Amino acid sequence: MVDLQSQYQKIKSGIDVAINNVIEQANFINGPEVGEFRIQLEKYLNISHVIPCANGTDALQIAFMALDLKPGDEVITPSFTYIATTEVIALLGLTPVFVDVLPDTFCIDPSKIEEAITPKTKAIVPVHLYGQCADMDSILEIAKKYKLKVVEDTAQAIGAEYFHKDGTVSKAGTIGDIGCTSFFPSKNLGCYGDGGAIFTNDAFLASSLKKIANHGQVIKYHHEVVGCNSRLDTIQAAILKVKLPLLDSYCAERNKVAEFYNNAFKPVSQITIPYISTYSSHVYHQYTIKLNGVNRQELIDYLSDHGIPSMIYYPLPAHKQGMFKSFGKENQYLPITNQLTECVLSLPIHTEMELDQLEYITKHIIYFINSFA
């Protein structure tokens, strides 16, 4: 699905020097590269505060902790997402309230948010799934009306741009109160281990987020609030410093791959290619098609037999996961989420894809559909 080895080969000299520097200096924890990367990312995102942390799941957890949500408070989120988004909500004793997604963008459907709001609702968590932003203008309007906080899960959409109705442009993750991202190796901006970051323009929230990520302390050994230990390793920051300047070109490479797939699949009536909304660019963390009248498992097996990986993101939506059994949500009415779970398929997409690979993949998919579907 990704080719991190080929990507590394192209940037090997810069990466090796960066890693070696950290080892030579032995500044493994909170070395200067962490602060340098933080400033670099603040500039790239055009945001006042970036707080690096250990991974994307921690980023979300720390965000909810900083918003001072109390057990029993409700958080509105899609069920059609990676489990981390909803897991930390439950971990903190908050109640996830699942809202269905739009069938075309795969992101939370703003028109279904208001009916899910109760006096206990405190926050909305849009997930910019597969690399395209949710409809943030509509979400912000609802949040303002009901005085709710907005935490963006932009683990899959770093680098994507959101086009506001008023003509301004924001980077994904800088639109709500807090943005959370992940630098997991396969993410669009991936390090060589775990990593994550939290973004905000609010100085008060920034100091709170920073404190919570650092054992609840501002002054060493004075722990004001319950926090956690969530740091970005210096080695990972050094790697990210080399890779961030390449992010836009990486996104462009992914867009080229998507364009190839789109052109190949446009004439195929059994395949719905990704939809591009008017309000967001797409950074194609995943290239995800919808199948119609095709046996998905047979296609997956056929591709696998020919050395082509494909994945279902995600085969079981959050509301049907065992971990949420006690919330009694498994029979919740989320028709679009259930339907997408049955028909989505993600294809290989990364920064190093060659034309012959793309031709091989599309040829086999189209051959399977024409022969067996």
Ligand SMILES: *Cc1c(COP(=O)(O)O)cnc(C)c1O
């Ligand atoms: C990857 C991901 C996360 C979690 O990030 P980790 O760094 O793996 O903890 C959260 N949300 C979404 C949507 C993701 O894709």
